[in-house]
Every structure is written in structure tokens, then in C-alpha cells.
Amino acid sequence: xxxxxxxxxxxxxxxxxxxxxxxxxxxxxxxxxxxxxxxxxxxxxxxxxxxxxxxxxxxxxxxxxxxxxxxxxxxxxxxxxxxxxxxxxxxxxxxxxxxxxxxxxxxxxxxxxxxxxxxxxxxxxxxxxxxxxxxx
DNA sequence: GCCAACGTTGGC
DNA sequence: GCCAACGTTGGC
Numbered sequence: 001x002x003x004x005x006x007x008x009x010x011x012x013x014x015x016x017x018x019x020x021x022x023x024x025x026x027x028x029x030x031x032x033x034x035x036x037x038x039x040x041x042x043x044x045x046x047x048x049x050x051x052x053x054x055x056x057x058x059x060x061x062x063x064x065x066x067x068x069x070x071x072x073x074x075x076x077x078x079x080x081x082x083x084x085x086x087x088x089x090x091x092x093x094x095x096x097x098x099x100x101x102x103x104x105x106x107x108x109x110x111x112x113x114x115x116x117x118x119x120x121x122x123x124x125x126x127x128x129x130x131x132x133x134x135x136x
Numbered sequence: 137g138c139c140a141a142c143g144t145t146g147g148c
Numbered sequence: 149g150c151c152a153a154c155g156t157t158g159g160c
Contacts, residue, residue, distance in 0.1 A: 009146095031155075052146060096146080116145050116154060
């Protein structure tokens with residue numbers, strides 16, 4: 001079982017949208033590193049749902065519903081993929097990027113170093129720590 | 137295969 | 149609105 005962080009612009013697709021939809025397919029990833037992470041995801045993996053832009057915070061958790069399959073919304077003929085996800089837990093208090101940066105246990109997160117990557121692995125410890133902060 | 141130019145993302 | 153980081157493209 002692995003843990004991941006997935007990023008979205010709230011204006012494009014927010015955690016509230018996922019909460020409302022109950023389920024969605026995570027399409028539109030057009031970056032090889034992010035895609036390779038999608039390909040590694042297994043059913044049941046845990047996800048942190050991060051809002052970039054305005055919020056810059058982890059809004060809650062979600063779960064992977066199935067392994068990757070072709071992203072049929074891709075039109076360039078390249079090998080892009082997507083997975084299905086469902087919401088799990090809405091944080092009472094979103095965990096902001098500033099909080100993450102201020103937390104000694106979270107210094108190694110890729111989120112801090114590689115701000116442009118939209119799908120990245122996180123450790124179980126990091127996942128638990130952020131959940132703890134989100135549910136004060 | 138290298139590298140400069142350019143585009144995009146996302147934080148500040 | 150600016151800039152840093154990084155990816156992509158195209159000329160050589």
C-alpha cells in the first residue's frame with residue numbers, strides 16, 4: 001500500500017467537486033514523471049488532495065479505486081493514463097503549504113522541492129502527519 | 137546528442 | 149505581476 005499526493009487547481013476541479021461527485025477519473029496528466037507515478041498506483045492506495053493556486057493546502061484525503069487505464073481524453077496519441085478516485089475524508093482544517101514547510105517531519109516532501117510536479121509519492125509517515133494536522 | 141529559446145506551473 | 153524551476157521543442 002502506497003501513499004500519494006495529487007494536485008489540482010480548485011478552479012479546475014476542487015476537493016469539494018470530488019466530494020459532490022463521489023467519484024471521478026483523474027485525467028489530464030501530461031507530464032511523464034507524474035504519469036509514471038499514476039502507473040504505479042494500486043487500488044486502495046491513499047491520496048492527499050492538494051489545492052494549488054489560491055488555497056495552497058491539502059484539503060482532505062481520497063483513495064485510488066482501480067489501477068491505471070488509458071486516458072481517452074488525450075488527443076496527441078501518446079501513452080497517457082488515468083485512475084479512478086473517490087473522496088475519503090474532508091479535513092476540518094486544511095493543511096497549508098506554510099504549515100508543511102514549518103513542520104520538521106515534512107521537510108523531505110517533494111511538494112516543497114519540486115513544486116511543479118502534480119502527482120507525487122509521499123511516505124506513510126508524511127501522510128499520517130498531515131492527516132493528524134488536518135483533523136485537529 | 138547538445139543546447140538555446142520558449143512555454144507552463146505555481147509560489148510569492 | 150514577477151520570477152524560479154522545470155519541461156519541451158527545434159536548430160545545429
